[in-house]
Amino acid sequence: MSGSMRKRVMRMRGLIRKEFLQVLRDPSALGIAFILPAVLLLLFGYGVSLDAKSVPLAIVVEQPTAETTSFCGKFEQSRYFVPHHYRSLHEAVEAMRRGEVDGIVHLRADFGEQLRRPRPAEIQVILNGVDANTARIVSGYVQNVFVLWASEYLRTSGTQIAVPVRIEQRVWFNANVRSRNFLVPGVIAVIMTLIGALLTALLMAREWERGTMEALIVTPVSIAEILLGKMLPYFLLGMGGLLLSTFMAITVFDVPLRGSATVLIGSSALFLLAALGMGLFISSVARIQFVAAQIAIITTFLPAFILSGFIFDIRSMPRPIQWITHIIPARYYVSILQTVFLAGDVGPIVWPNVAVLALMAAFFLVATRRVTRKRLD
């Protein structure tokens, strides 16, 4: 039986070598495998940021006093704001209408007096709510600035006013609240989906389209060998993508990797198997590249982007959409990635997600093996 084993190895070798030669010679495959990931990483690492930074802010001081000056100074120092000063609220409102500022901080003439009264002092904050996300962030920042300034003011002025509760803010896992830190690990999930599902579905469909599959299946290869011959090269390519992304994340974007490499690589391998399973499954149904690409983008790539929690928080999605996210493998993988990178190997989060990924990988691979026939009909 060693003879048949030897032949099996020989067939696998032939298939795998062919696949690598094709990837190396096909610019579009190289593009999807290497260039697109790099572009995505750079885009999400540098270009896209969910943080509010250098927000143009109108400051209206009706009656300048020592207090207002020191308060406004806080905005000048902050890297989150670019203050613009206006004489009257009216002017500031006009500026907001013209889109020159995203918010207004209004200090009334009696601001100084209010501070000395037992009642809480009031400042008025008006925000441009068109971009709700930014508005919420700006509102938080403004409050922060005020609280910070107030406690400092009280300390230095010597006025003993009992501050009933002091808020001590500590942001865990991402101390600087940099969105890059959770976006970059998320991009890895998208890249692995690209290589695992989209590229594999495309290349398999191409074999059907060009008629190479017809010639291939009339040789003594088995279906398992054909599938394995496709999976192995792209598995390696995908893992290469993971290493490249992780390397870039750590060195270029300063994203911490607090968990272990073992958990990262292990869970990535599982996710990649699930993605490959999906890609091969798609191409066994769609044997035309165009159709395969459409299906792969809609069922794997876009969900990995939108429904995985990579950009949009799943908990703030409507219920039905939340249910849908449960059938998206990328959801579990993104959750693992963000945990492993930013928090560490948190067992209660990592293991359940790993278990689901393993189940999904098994499901897609078995399903693919079932539906792929060594026949044309």
Added chain:
Amino acid sequence: MTTSDLQFRHVTKTFGAGPSAVRALQDLTLEVNHGTITALVGPDGAGKTTLMRLAAGLLLADSGEITVLGLDVARSAREIQSRIGYMPQHFGLYEDLSVKENLELYADLQGIASRERSARFDRLLEMTGLAPFPNRMAGRLSGGMKQKLGLACALLRSPQLLLLDEPTVGVDPVSRRELWQLIRQFVEETGTTVLMSTAYLDEAERCDHIVVLDEGKVLTHRAPAEFLQAVTGRVFLLTKKGWTRRRLLEAVSPREEVVDAVIEGDGVRVVLSETLSPGSIASWKDLDPLEAAPVAPRFEDALLDLLRGERQTERRAGSEAAVISGATPVPDAQQRETVIEVHDVVRKFGAFTAVKGISFDVRRGEVFGLLGANGAGKTTTFRMLCGLLPPTSGKLKLAGIDVRRAAAAARARIGYMAQKFSLYGTLNVRENLAFFSRAYGLSGARRRRRMEWAIEEFQLASVLGTLSHALPLGYQQRLAFACALMHEPDILFLDEPTSGVDPLARREFWHRIDQLAARDVTVLVTTHFMAEAEYCDRLVILREGVILATGSPLDIRQQAGRDGKPAPDMEEAFLRLVAERPRAEEVRT
């Protein structure tokens, strides 16, 4: 022990379900004997490819039994696949792998031990003439060489049964002949059984057996000699002094007793009905004096005789409608004005030169042929003439209009029928006609008149509501032809109009072209069937972007003549003309 390597018993195969289901094979029974070459012949859609795929275990039959090399296909597909060689119509070469890498891959898949390989590769590369370029990418080989490499991959492990699905389609006559020799030589050396489908009837004639397939059934299965015997004594070459070939054809073909009539050489080749005595030609008083020389029958004559018998009714209807108007004899074409002028035209695609400085001109009312294999530059020349592709250099004029400057003006005068009949598959026949007539700017009464004309002329009434992709190929061809004629163009461009269409439909098609030419329409037509060259008034033979010969069919056969005798047919003429110049492929590298 059985001597048949391939057996089909009452095999039925249907694609799809419901009313749109297509019955590819119907209760088909067939045996292919060990050590023979059997040709599978029949129109497109007859079920040839389905039959091949069933034998290779690529499809599963609905009912019936298929045995290959004594094994049941349904149960032992893998075992069979390790013992057969199969070459699909478009052999799955990996275009981005080199010649050697493709061979290596198939050697791996076929489990050929490394020590046997180099000898085997050397032998196959030498047989196929690919030895000088083992490192060239398969995608950069010519059509003929690709087919040879595909065959080499299928032959790597000396299969016991070789299934070849149209191995020579679209390949130039030289490569065709070489491929054929390759197969013959292989069979002689190894005693392999071969089943090959082919669109070339002369190729079928050289096989040991011919199976004629039509509408999923075996029409006949005989040795070539038996086919020929059936028409022996019924084939004649007619000539009449002072008459053009086309006029004679018009006069002869509608007759009841004529099974088939076709232009050949300077006369008309006819096959007479079985029921008539050979002497009956003498009774055609209206054509007296007519010279009728008996000629040796060909397989094509026998096949047409057979198909006509099958579709007697259809033919009658066809020939009646085909008589459009009293075709008047064409005045001597030599004196008429030039309609198409091509002067020193070059077209490059990057580093590749598809058309290398060709010149020819076509006069009004001429049927002008562009002959050549796939990749010879026919389609590129066509596209330049239609203004779809600018030439790199050179002059192109249509009816005196420079195509490069006024493509739109030139285009209004031409009807163009693209390769593979570019119809809208999801529109039905009526909608296609309506669309194309509007696209050509017809409206109102004229549009209605032309649509009625097209439906009647091309007998499309029975299929008006059918989606065009569901039409049989013959109908698709008719519909595409009708669409190209909607605006009554006086110049017609037909790109491979007869590719894949059955011999009967091809005859009918050429008949229509003759009638158009008789009404002063200028026709430019491309084809890779060398035999069809005979139907043209004049033609050029193209090879790798260069004109090999120009002139009337007889001129060209004379140019290729030996010892004062013209070449017997266009194919032979082509082979001789090519032999005189070395191939560019061989000069390179």
